[in-house]
Amino acid sequence: MTREKTTAAGAESPLALKRRARRMQRILAETHPDAHCELDHENPLQLAVATILSAQCTDKKVNEVTPALFARYPKAADYAGADRTELEEMIRPTGFYRNKTTSLLKLGAALVERFDGEVPGRLADLVTLPGMGRKTANVILGNAFDVPGITVDTHFSRLVQRWGWTSETDPVKIEHAVGALFEKRDWTMLSHRVIFHGRRVCHSRKPACGACTLASLCPSYGAGPTDKAVAAKLLKGPRVAELAAAAGAPLP
Numbered sequence: 302m303t304r305e306k307t308t309a310a311g312a313e314s315p316l317a318l319k320r321r322a323r324r325m326q327r328i329l330a331e332t333h334p335d336a337h338c339e340l341d342h343e344n345p346l347q348l349a350v351a352t353i354l355s356a357q358c359t360d361k362k363v364n365e366v367t368p369a370l371f372a373r374y375p376k377a378a379d380y381a382g383a384d385r386t387e388l389e390e391m392i393r394p395t396g397f398y399r400n401k402t403t404s405l406l407k408l409g410a411a412l413v414e415r416f417d418g419e420v421p422g423r424l425a426d427l428v429t430l431p432g433m434g435r436k437t438a439n440v441i442l443g444n445a446f447d448v449p450g451i452t453v454d455t456h457f458s459r460l461v462q463r464w465g466w467t468s469e470t471d472p473v474k475i476e477h478a479v480g481a482l483f484e485k486r487d488w489t490m491l492s493h494r495v496i497f498h499g500r501r502v503c504h505s506r507k508p509a510c511g512a513c514t515l516a517s518l519c520p521s522y523g524a525g526p527t528d529k530a531v532a533a534k535l536l537k538g539p540r541v542a543e544l545a546a547a548a549g550a551p552l553p
């Protein structure tokens with residue numbers, strides 16, 4: 302370790318951590334040029350609905366359901382006045398459909414009653430809406446309003462801990478700790494890139510360490526197979542060949 306990286310106690314200094322984190326962010330940007338919000342949407346209401354449906358469900362499955370849903374319920378008032386049984390049937394494939402239907406009915410009503418039928422663009426307002434936690438609110442802010450936000454989901458939490466960016470486990474504390482390492486304007490894309498890396502490379506059980514572009518900067522290198530050929534087989538998603546090549550691993 303260089304002197305910059307160490308304190309008297311041997312731990313990484315705040316400055317060294319910030320520099321390492323930003324280096325990792327630049328590599329993530331090169332590794333995942335396709336990173337984006339994977340929930341299809343054209344306006345804030347559609348994204349709010351899609352994020353509610355995405356709880357305990359894959360984005361892919363949500364995207365299969367939403368085209369018909371958005372066509373049937375284009376406005377907040379349409380959810381407020383929806384027939385429960387019909388709405389339940391439409392979103393059933395996303396799981397937990399009774400709870401999610403309740404959230405959508407209440408969301409529609411709250412938007413009509415308190416926000417003239419429009420999704421508000423402020424965190425303080427968004428978190429008052431039914432079915433809307435801080436994570437959901439940040440997804441909406443970042444992707445529908447261009448307000449920088451950090452989305453702390455299960456992938457984000459796991460990766461930033463593996464990387465030693467923070468030892469916090471509470472999502473709000475993680476959000477603040479990681480936010481302090483980066484420029485605010487980078488928060489939304491950072492979130493997408495970290496989540497992409499979590500879905501495609503740094504998996505929960507078997508991270509593809511040997512086929513990971515962050516290996517030289519990651520304190521958890523070795524948490525998964527380090528053999529390049531073995532690790533390459535663990536890569537996921539539509540860009541496995543590019544991911545393997547970027548890490549100098551053979552094609553899986």
Ligand code: SF4
Nearest residue numbers: 503508510513519521
């Ligand atoms: S080296 Fe391993 S633990 Fe570290 S980011 Fe890559 S896959 Fe994850």
